[in-house]
Amino acid sequence: MNGKDPSSTTVLDLGVARLRNTKFFVDNGFQVYCADFKDLYKEGSKTEERLLELRKKKNFHQLIFPKEIYNIKQNFFDIILLLNVPTVMPIPVERICLILMIRRLLKKEWSVSLVF
Numbered sequence: 187m188n189g190k191d192p193s194s195t196t197v198l199d200l201g202v203a204r205l206r207n208t209k210f211f212v213d214n215g216f217q218v219y220c221a222d223f224k225d226l227y228k229e230g231s232k233t234e235e236r237l238l239e240l241r242k243k244k245n246f247h248q249l250i251f252p253k254e255i256y257n258i259k260q261n262f263f264d265i266i267l268l269l270n271v272p273t274v275m276p277i278p279v280e281r282i283c284l285i286l287m288i289r290r291l292l293k294k295e296w297s298v299s300l301v302f
């Protein structure tokens with residue numbers, strides 16, 4: 187990330203849960219796309235509260251997983267976060283599908299780093 191202008195750096199935070207990491211990147215001026223299952227953003231939850239705050243920011247974008255991820259064009263993201271996500275996925279083949287999907291979305295000059 188060194189030397190990158192945050193305002194033109196696209197970040198996908200996939201599997202956001204309580205949006206902690208999303209908030210960090212939004213607050214630091216990155217163009218942030220958060221993605222998770224629809225059920226996660228239930229009305230009245232702590233997550234919904236944070237979501238409503240984040241929606242006021244122009245550099246925040248919300249995607250419902252998986253449908254809206256497929257509408258994103260290839261090589262769109264500079265950074266993709268999968269923090270604590272593959273480790274909670276019980277079906278191994280789903281993890282592989284997820285990695286293949288993010289490889290398609292990530293800009294070519296970036297490599298995939300997996301941190302578990």
Ligand SMILES: C[S@@+](CC[C@H](N)C(=O)[O-])C[C@H]1O[C@@H](n2cnc3c(N)ncnc32)[C@H](O)[C@@H]1O
Pocket residue numbers: 200201202203204206207222223226251268269270271274275280284
């Ligand atoms: C342990 S939380 C990680 C939250 C956040 N990244 C963090 O580090 O604080 C795991 C997240 O992965 C999402 N998740 C679980 N299975 C998934 C799957 N098969 N595909 C995409 N996301 C999944 C869950 O909805 C949940 O938000």
